[in-house]
Amino acid sequence: MTPLPMIQLPPVKHLYVHVPFCPSICPYCDFHVLTRRSGQVEAYLAQLEREAAYLAASYPTDLETVYLGGGTPSFLRDDELTRLTQSIRRHLGWGRLENTLEVNPGTVSAPRAQHWRELGFDRASVGVQSLDDPTLKFLGRQHDAEQASSAVELLAAAGFRVSGDLITAVAGQPLERDIAGLLALGVGHVSAYTLTIEPGTPFARRGVKVNEDDEQMGFERTAELLTDAGLERYEISNYARPGEQSRHNSAYWQNRFYLGLGPGAAGHYPTQQAGLRAERRTNPHLHDWLAHDFTAGPAAESEAVDAEEHVTDALFMGLRTRAGVDLAALSLYSGLEVTQRYAGPLERNLEAGLLTLDGAVLRATVRGWWLLNKVLGDFVNG
CATH class of the missing domain: 3.20.20.70 (Aldolase class I)
Structure with a gap:
């Protein structure tokens, strides 16, 4: 889609x-x-x-x-x-x-x-x-x-x-x-x-x-x-x-856009570039930030966020919350069929009791929260 x-x-x-x-x-x-x-x-x-x-x-x-x-x-x-x-x-x-x-x-x-x-x-x-x-x-x-x-x-x-x-x-x-x-x-x-x-x-x-x-x-x-x-x-x-x-x-946890202002500030920005869902930037520290000419553009280079990165970002942030992640909505917005792309990590972590799936909503269990870095690493490695 x-x-x-x-x-x-x-x-x-x-x-x-x-x-x-x-x-x-x-x-x-x-x-x-x-x-x-x-x-x-x-x-x-x-x-x-x-x-x-x-x-x-x-x-x-x-x-x-x-x-x-x-x-x-x-x-x-x-x-x-x-x-x-x-x-x-x-x-x-x-x-x-x-x-x-x-x-x-x-x-x-x-x-x-x-x-x-x-x-x-x-x-x-x-x-x-x-x-x-x-x-x-x-x-x-x-x-x-x-x-x-x-x-x-x-x-x-x-x-x-x-x-x-x-x-x-x-x-x-x-x-x-x-x-x-x-x-x-x-x-x-x-x-x-x-x-x-x-x-x-x-x-x-x-x-x-x-x-x-x-x-x-x-x-x-x-x-x-x-x-x-x-x-x-x-x-x-x-x-x-x-x-x-x-x-x-x-x-942040819902993976929305936000502006970052000041030295060291991170931002998650909308983009019109074809095939991308967002851009990330993290400003340099004070010395380099103060030296930058903002009439020439941002202080840091943009990091492109494609569909797959958008999905992993949304999972990384959303699984921290009680609300979890709506996989159907995430698939619709990203254009990536999440349950197919991550079938292996989903199956393994559901069977281990670290995640639950209620309809289309994926959530971490309390034990999954304690082991969240392990869960997220599984998604990164596919």
Whole structure:
């Protein structure tokens, strides 16, 4: 089956903005982050406006969500964040449904929270990570448990929908107390990630290891405690009360188009090139991004996404979610008969109890989520 050709580019409804500056660099972090130096933020804001103008001229937008990640977007000074949001609004618009600011607990005060709300942010993703001071110290966090709790309370009082980030599988971490503390603060959303030691990070250079038993215990116990408390596990690492799901992150998991703005930002773009379903780009890091001339085009070369890559992308992202992947709809859009192309991996993983097929909807089981990298590797290898 072959879909109708695209007459014009569809409006892109999601925008990710990368703010690379942090007050300090955590030893487990492998994102593009750096501490601010004289003149860097000014140069960043000027270039961000130029890239926003390029994106506006290249893609129609009807934004539903905007997400400022990093780095530490809340580390920007009030006038800097005001200028950044004005640039976005001027060229690309603003999210109609949800606008998220990633927040470090040590940057929050009541006046700042109110300022962020006035700028148009309505959701805060707070890097709590733990409510145990020894665990926070081990993780290299600059805030303590009291600051984390206060930050959540101040943001909620200012009218934010608040999500709390939690890191699990840290040796000695009082996980149950961490989760109970987050729930007591009234967060509507929790993102729980296993501590991962990435190559090149300070933790990797120090030889820090994650115990596999701690990893599995954290994975299973987090799910048990949060779902018992009434939060739905709607994605492998994300839990929400009704109506509190991240609309922006859900766009990633549904393989929708989104713009990437800023150094290191990734984007998934519509295309009119024959035989392709999308283009991917990941911007270079700050130095090269600042040196780029956006009047000459994007800062990174496009990576073409053909029908087969579109299908594997959709499977990789969609199988992370409780909703799963509608294989019939995916076949119709891609023009590739998914159940035929991936008959072997489907049969093997269904028989192993790692996937289920309900009509045309393919989902990972709980055990399949735990072994998801193995499942996805099977699809890559055919």
